[in-house]
């Protein structure tokens with residue numbers, strides 16, 4: 001059985017949890033406690049040499065990097081989270097790269113400020129928030145054009161590309177950054193479609 005080492009609040013762990021639930025893959029969830037610094041201890045560094053989560057151990061096969069784990073879990077299960085055409089698959093990869101390069105770094109600036117800094121007793125950084133707002137807005141404009149013409153990012157089916165955005169949007173929707181989404185109706189409709197899936201509700205701790 002796949003052992004997942006992660007944290008329920010971690011965005012990258014949630015991508016893997018969603019993929020495991022979507023593919024009905026049995027797994028054992030081992031929580032890595034950040035408050036105890038477990039992610040930087042030797043046992044976990046042996047699984048993930050950057051001291052981050054998530055990582056998996058599948059019967060002795062170790063893997064880290066959330067997006068690689070999602071692809072592995074889906075392929076092992078014979079799941080439907082990767083399109084089976086050349087162009088569908090390439091389109092999915094394009095949107096995974098957009099998430100990684102053009103969306104997540106800006107989204108994380110907002111999530112740190114609105115979610116994690118308050119937990120750590122740190123003050124907001126207005127310049128970081130302004131950067132985050134500008135970057136997320138730029139990415140949402142591009143997503144809006146795509147999602148006005150397509151049910152999901154890679155086409156007609158829900159894929160790993162959609163999953164990649166969900167953890168960040170889940171957090172953003174509970175912060176003042178929610179207002180950034182107001183001008184993007186197709187993004188909002190897609191978010192509702194994706195975030196009501198039982199797999200995501202479980203991954204986000206809402207079910």
Ligand SMILES: N[C@@H](CCC(=O)N[C@@H](CS)C(=O)NCC(=O)O)C(=O)O
Pocket residue numbers: 010011012013039051052053054064065066067
């Ligand atoms: N590229 C990695 C990023 C993993 C990552 O940033 N994990 C965060 C939690 S979502 C973490 O472990 N942060 C603790 C740290 O970097 O020290 C992946 O996709 O798995």
